[in-house]
Amino acid sequence: MTEDDTMAAMSSPPAVDGSRDPIFACSGEMAERCASFDWASTPLGEPSTWPASMRAVVGMVLRSRFPMTVTWGDEFVMIYNDGYIPTLGAKHPGALGSDLPHQFAEIWDEIGPRQRAVLAGGESESDEDVPFVLERGSGPEETFYTFCWSHVSLDGQAPGLGGVLTVLTERTGEVVGARRLALLNALAMRTAASADPDEALERTMHVLAEARDDLVHGSYYVAEANDRLTRGPGFDTTTRDDSEQARDGARRLVETCWTTGELTEERWDSGYGVALPVRASGRRVGVLLLELHPLRPLDGAHRQWLGLVGDQVSQVVGTAASRADEQARVEALAQLDAAKSEFLSTVSHELRTPLTLLLGPLDDALADPEPTLSSVQVASMHQSAHRLLRLVNGLLDAAQRDVEPRPTRIEPVAVSALTRDLVLPFEVAALRGGLTLTTTVDEVGVLSIDPALWESIVINLTANAVKYTPSGWVEVELDADGEHLRFVVRDSGIGISQADQSRIFDRFQRIETDTSVSVEGTGLGLAVVAESVRALGGTIEVDSAPGEGSVFTVRLPRLVAAPGEETEQRSTIAAEVLARDVTAPDAGEGSAEAMPDDGRPRVLVVDDNEGIRGRVAGVLADLGSTVTARDGIEALEILTDLQVDLVVTDMTMPRLNGLGLISRLRADPRHSGVPVIALSARAGTDAATSALAAGADDYVTKPFTSEELLARCRSTLELTRLRTEHAATAARAAMLAEFSHDLQTPMSVVMSALEMLSLPGVDDDARADAVVRARDRMVVLDRLVRQFLDGSRIAAGLPLLAVTASVDLHDLVRRALLDQRGVVVDPEESGPVRVLCDPRRTEQILRTLAVRARDGGDGPVGVRWTTSAPGADGVDVEVYAAGSRQPSQAPAQHNDLDLLVSGAAAAAQGGTLSLGSTPQHDTRFVLRLTEAD
């Protein structure tokens, strides 16, 4: 048949012989089914009765290779082709001849209105990649379709009674595939910068949580050292089923996956659970458990994708783990570097102190045309040279041990006697440093031991205890504990924090604390002890807490030597040398009492090293007088009753270091202005910067020449003098300004009065009043000007002149305070008495005091006087007021010139003026005058 024939056949009624109706006469399952379908039981009736156009459309649908269905009438009776079967799933073949609203009940709400509109003759409807949740037999399923619905009209039928032709393509694979690919990309992109596996997993979970159409829950299980799996980060896009049963299921799945190392899946009530192995650097490190979205079937594509997710997570975790390892290596190297720098800094400090003491006198001697050195200088240089040598030897020993460990030399040794000898020098040193050192050495017998190693253990631990115990006690104990030798050193020192305890046995490690930032030594002592203990097959423990002292316990195997074999052991020089170095040098040579008051600058020199103190003081002898202190605390003690012009301080000192001293000085109003020069042997500019930041004025690095130190001190003193002068000039200017201000009001009163007197139209009473007021103000002006002149004399360093006479004190007080309202003379105590004084000056003093008392207090101003004890010839005149106002509340009408002049005026007539407060009278001035005969 040609196509035309077919079309003609389909549009004609079927043959009556029972052969297949031409519209169904084509290949395919659906043509077969349609041919044998009982159409008479449907609203459509027998196909032979269908209108020709309907028959033509049905024939076309059945012959199409594209998925199509056509529905008829408002019952939407379905006829579909083979391509449409997957869309129906389990609904096939029951959907044939059935109504579409029933078959697609799950989406009819979404599509029904649009289908009806098309059926009613509306425009075709089409859409791409539209999501539909379809029931195709395995539960609700997420699908995507691209479709077109078009109206089919029938000949002679009323509009609305035709059909709807649906042509569609399922796009689920493409849409879901693209989505999953995007997720894999996001996973790679957004986890790439993770610093460590934890962060990588956090980020991974964040990305996976966004795949809410594919995954509902996720958890990562980290494998611990013992193969235990611990639940780590995870995500939930819906409420997780946290029932016992669900947790059991998850655990089972994760464990199976961990054991097999394969993707493992299980069907749960809520959907599929899948466990994916995670590997890093080829090794299994954990399991990623995912619960799939219930709308997504677990098919091949899905499994493949999950596998890729697992691989991606493995890669992310692996990369992050190696990055974290790398970071840890870098940090370890940096720490080692820091320890080395700290060591270099410490060593250079240690080396520079003796170097300074050697170079200083040499420089000075060389600056002399005929170089000479005194015997004292030579002795000091000799001592410094030896100290330098010891330090260098110590460093060489340490370096040697690094390169080639010294072989142990086991000999029979009388350990108890040797130990006593070794500790002895420290007892002397401790005594000098004000410590109690108790030694309890049991007789432990003659043992096989390396005496040099034993010596290093004993002297380093003891030296360490004495060093780090500023005050209190140190106990050294040796006893035998069966097969072990036990050596214990306890102290009441600064202690060691838990964090530092793990590091103290590392080479070059020194603990820096507030209590003692500067203890001499290269930081090798405890490392040497640890190495010696190890070489002797023993153990060392430390038990300590900051501020509560430390206990070091060494245990060594006690190997008894054959009797009578012990060799003579002598305590080496090392113990004596170390013992000499661990305690503070002798007391400072200077004291506040020894300070001459000769007008030359006074310099306080602070350094814990006796040699440096002596040298600095010697150099600065040209500049002024010096006083010395051993550390910041001693410096502050000296400064409690001494004002100095310059402080030269070391930075690293016990008890209170240079920075601490500078900050305390700057916070103390009495010493906040004193210039400070920091002196330090520390290499590097950090020390200089921190000293200057703390408030030091200048900085000198050891070793220094005498010229350098002297020049810095001179320029600092000069700068300070200029600053002080500038401040004094400013103060004088302020005083002048206030003085002119004080003159203004009386001047304007006087001038106004004169103006009034010169003008007509002012009545006589007012004129008389103006004259009185002007005269009173002229008196005030006179006093102010005299006071100012007196002030000028005082400022110029000239004495005030006083003409004394014998006057009745009561008359004088009355006259002085006549115009001072509210001043009460206390008659109880104030008997008749004559005093020898300059009446005008004394009146002025009393007026000043009355005004001051009135402004300073709240209550009325009182005046009283008492004669001193019989035999003495003084009379104390008190001016007082109760209550004390804050300075800001006091009327700001006074400069201090009045008090200054009053004090000088009192002195000019042989009296004194003092001010103070008592519990009863918050403002109180006492003017002491001489009683007349």
Place this chain on the structure above:
Amino acid sequence: MNVLVADDDEDIRFVVSALLSRRGWSVTTTTSGKETLATLRGASFDVLVLDQNMPPGSGLEVADDLRARGDQTPIVLFTGFSATLDRARTESAGVVVMEKTDVTTLADEVAALGGV
């Protein structure tokens, strides 16, 4: 013309009042910034002569308070020490600054400001 004179010094109040009332003007006196503000709430004046320092309160505080209420009454800030005043501050308060030692010209200045 009504003039208000505010100063904490009694002598200044006396002489300034005498010099101004001599011209036939009615003079009211107050002794502090606070009292001045209270007085100004119940009465209005043609010119104000204010001391700067008269605790509690100051001449400039009184001026600021008036200006904030939109009151543009002419003000002479009659001060003991004009050099310490902030020029920008006095300009923004719209006051004429006069030294107390310039007392002889005060009446003329008040007359000019009061439009007499």
